Amino acid sequence: MTYSRDTTAISELTGETVSTWSEEWRIETEARTVLKISKQERDVFFNGRKDENGKTIDRGVVGIRGPQAAEAILEMARRLQEVRDAKK
Template identity: 50%
Template structure:
């Protein structure tokens, strides 16, 4: 099977868009696209201000 490829800045070469390298590249891009507040919530989890788990940033 011949999978499509794309240039990976992290790998420095063309990689299959079905590869773990490409998945990692997309995850990094998604985290970098987050605002600082969203990123903090993503990595630290969100709380309701009293230390209890709360609703994720951007959730309804």
């Protein structure tokens, strides 16, 4: 039996069809998540967290992918919020 799976979606940012396997889509979905979470959760998402002894237990985006990756997600979140605000 063969299954067909659609690997495209409509970008909320551009309104165009994009591949759900693309880097552009990955960053947009991360940006959507960032816009949904609280400031405290955002800080953990980007900067990680430490236990009560100061040991890192979650490195966050900056620790894993670096500051440029974190900035790309934040920039996408800003652009996405502007698009949402314009639609209101």
